Amino acid sequence: MINIEKKIQKSDLNKELLDYLDRKFQTHLELKDDSGSSKHSKYLKNKMEEWGKGFEENLPSDLxxxxxxITASAGNFSYYNLNSRILFKYIFPSFFKEFDSGQIWIVETEAKWRDISWSSQHKLAQENDLGEIIGEYPHEFTGMQEENFPEMSIDILTYALYPLMPCEVVHLAYGLSLIFIPDCVFEYSQMKEADTLYNHLLWKMHHIFDDQWTFNSMRGPKSALSKDLFSFEDLLNFFEWYINLLSDKLKELLSIKESYLRQQRVMTLNSILCDMFFSITSQLPYLAKTSLFSMLDKVSNFLKSLEYDESESNLWKMILSEEFLEEEIKDKTKNVPGEVGRQMKLSIEWALDQIKLDNLDENLLRDFRNCNHGYLLNDYRWEKLCRHNGEINNDITLLSFPIWLYLISLDWKKVNKK
Known part of the structure; x- marks a missing residue:
């Protein structure tokens, strides 16, 4: 369902690649009219050269x-079908000029996913008298529609290994994506990377839900992976393993006969991905921790739709229990290839150690989660919270990615019979 169509290296910048890109982007539709004759080719050539000149003149010096x-410029030429020529002449050569040993992957999601998603959305709109009246689809402006799942789930590769950005994913039209993989790894920072007024304002919130090590030690807001930790081969192997696993997940989702159930599940998965982004990337303890708690709400909601008979609150606590983290979450990291799998295993063990050191367990963590509704809790919960100093190690938020890897290792074809 999600296929790695091509892995492009510097040596592949030849006519064969250009012909392939022309087929992918159906370049002939722009260059030829219905009779097959050339169509205003001089005008289009001038437009491409004008775009390319502006692109090259504005290339930054900082790596x-x-x-x-470069990645932000890929695919933004106004004549979509001609982006094959823009990529081949300007984007790809500029990438390989600085990242000589890097790779660019062309990844495509089969049209079947979009066709079924769009059909289901249209059916849902008709059943609820939405599309027929105002021409809209349910949840159209939430960004959670099931059609978006392949793109949102692939984007994980860009941010999941905190605080590293080992690649960038550019989503084009019709299920086509480009993954730019440089031969070096970049680091991102919410709080320190840019000198802007907004970054200045963020520091007013850095002490909320804080632990004692935030910005006051070499560790920083949470434990950071070193950019020298992963070899280029390690990252390539992990990317391929992950994309192939996602492909299997799409097949499982499409096998669910009840279209409404598939839509509910996929929208839940998209919500999980949104929470996970902030749980991993945010250096504000408040935002990272509340995002983790919110993510777990949705993970337990998703698990409830599978063959789990527990209540969602019990499933929430189950996920953060020592037994489940050790025997289920950590066990699934054995399937993750190379150093990435090893680091996921270590992050789970470390987070468990910190939970114990902070005198926490899954029940007390659930009580802290309930404070998001307010502190007017029942007497039992309030008394438990008052016997704790409120410190929760920031590294607990790094459990979000291993939990996601656990989730996509499950059989999504299962349906909880209510």
Missing amino acids: KDYFIY
Whole structure:
């Protein structure tokens, strides 16, 4: 369902690649009219050269800015079908000029996913008298529609290994994505990377839900993976393993006969991905921890739709229990290849140690989660909270990615018979 169509290296910048890109982008639709004759080719050539000149004149000197500029420019030429020529002449050569040993992957999600998603959305709109009246689809403006799941789930590769950005994913039209994998790894920072007024304002919140090590030690807001930790081969192997696993998940989702159930599950998965982004990337303890708690709400909701008979609150606590983290979550990291799998295992063990050191367990963590509704809790919960100093190690938020890897290792074809 999600296929790695091509892995491009510097030596692959030849006519064969250009012909392939032209087929992918159906370049002939722009260059030829219905009779097959050339169509205003001089005008289009001038437009491409004008775009390319502006692109090259504005290439940044800083390597990180250079990388972001190139990837942000990929696919934004106004004539979509001609982006094959823009990529081949400007984007790809500029990438390999600085990242000589890097790779660019072309990844495509089969049209079947979009066709079924769009059909289900249209059916849902008709059943609820939405599309027929105002021409809209349910949840159209939430960003959670099931059609978005492949793109949102692939984006994990860009941020999951905190605080590293080992690649960038560019999503084009019709299920086509480009993964730019440089031969070096960049680091991101919410709090310190840019000198802006907004970053200045963020520091007013850094002490909320804080632990004693935030910004006051070499550890920083949470334990950071070193950019020298993973070899290029390690990252490539992990990316391929992950994309292939996602492909299997899409097949499982499409096998669910009840379209409404599939939509509910996929929208829940998209919600999990949104929470996970902030849980991993945010250096504000408050945002990272509340995002983790919110993510776990949705993970337990998703598990409830599988063959789990527990209540969602019990499933929430189950996920953060020592037994489940040791025997289920950590066990699934054995399937993650190379150093990435090893680091996931270590992060689970470390988070468990910190939970114990902070005199926490899954029940007390659930009580802290309930404070998001307010502190007017029942007497039992209030008394338990008053016997704790409120410190929760920030590294607990790094459990979100191993939990996601556990979730996508399950059989999604299962349906909880209510």
